[in-house]
Amino acid sequence: MSRRKRQPEPIDLKRLNTETGTGENNEMATDSDGLKNEEELQDVDDQEGGKMARTDDLNNQSEIPVIKLHFVSSHRSKDGKSFFVKTVAHYCEDQGKPIILVDCDRTNPDVSNAYTEARIVYFSENQETENYPDAILEWISENNLPAVINLPGGIHELVTAWIDRTLVPIIKENASLQENENREVDVKIYNWFLCNGEQASLNLFIDSLNHFGGCVQHILVRNWGMTNNWKIVDESTELEPFYKSPKSKIEEEIAIDKGKGIQLVDSHGLPIKKAIQIDFPALSSQEGKRLAREEVKFAQAILRPSQDGVTKEGKKAWPLWERQRVINFLKKASVVLDNTGLL
Incomplete structure (x- = not known):
């Protein structure tokens, strides 16, 4: 399997936002901007009139590195994944949230064709190249940024296998640690699933929830650019236990079998996180x-x-x-x- 060696910098289009008149010009504070000693901390109030927090207390808190992967997937090709990824990329740019954009589609690389700074890597069933996606983890660790990953259709099993052997063991080990035990790294995985309203699409989403819904936060993206008929999704009794209420807050909820009153667990024995549903608008x-x-x-x-x-x-x-x-x-x-x- 060949790999394109382009290794550009992570996406941060404040320059483009300045040229188009969008976004804000916010500057990040550096260590040199902070107060130098305890006496200054006692004398200086913040803009709201309250005392500033002691920096030595903050420095004593050890921060665990976090690996965040946002996979964008669907049942098949041409379900709008690339378009959704480009929308997410623009949203992050406009909000001043740098990301690492990754295109895994070798057949129709729509994302990397438009975003030439996108990184390229492919999923493979070849044993010699099956762990090439590890590069995504290296990029995240090196840049301390989340990755948004455009997946082609038809590679669900390859992606699942890579997550199972590479990331699930870390997630399971972290789940077994006591509160006072330090984690080497925290892993957060999100599956933004572009649903087209068909039963086969919904079935794959439910299968994914059952397989590693405790390791991955699932988001069902109802793509209104594909269809406006969501009867199959709205009337699905299989999906109901996994659904988070639209009025719920951001906090995670655990799926429960109401009939038996027990928590639902995935194939790895972890409590399944309830899925989030969003309505992605259509562009003409x-x-x-x-x-x-x-x-x-x-x-x-x-x-x-x-x-x-x-x-x-x-x-x-x-x-x-x-x-x-x-x-x-x-x-x-x-x-x-x-x-x-x-x-």
Whole structure:
């Protein structure tokens, strides 16, 4: 299996946000910005008038490294995964939340074609290359950033096998530790599953919950760009025990078999976390196809013309009405993603 060796920096498009007039110019404080000694801590109030926290107390708290993986999956190809990933990438850029973007689709690399800074790695059943996805963990550890991973259709079993042999043992060991025992690393996995409203799609999502719903937080993404008929999902009795109430807070809930009054556990013996459901809005087909055809980022598509209908990048600007439809879509998607509290 060949690998593209492009190793760009993680996504952080504050520069693009500045050029397009979006986002905020927030500067992160450095160690040199902090107060130097205890006397200054006693004399200085914060902007709200309260005393600042003692930094020595904060420094004594050991921080455990966290590996966060956001997989974007579905039952098959052409369920909107790449489009969803690009939307998440734009959301993170606009919010000033750097991520590592990973494209695992060798057949239709729509994400890396638009985001040339995306990292490339493939899942394989070849024993010599089956652990190539370990590179994702290395990138996360080196940069201390979460990864958003675009998965192609039809590799569910390969991804599951890699997670089972690579990450589940760490999660199980951490779950067995006492509160006073230190973890070497914390692992948080999220499965953003693009559902198309069909029974086969829903069945795969439920199978995933049963297999490692205690190791992975599942998010059922109802993709309204694919369909507006969600009868199969809404009326599913199999899904009901795994569902988190829409009114629930961000805190995790454990799935319970109401009939027997017992906690549901996955195939690894861990209590299954209730799934979250979100409604991902649709973008008109015209703009969606143009984004794919031109292989551009959302930030580039909404650039205003500087002169003669040309953007700062020297490309022809999209018409105002098309840009506005894209902007309206991004606003709706941003609210949906923000409400999950997971990114």
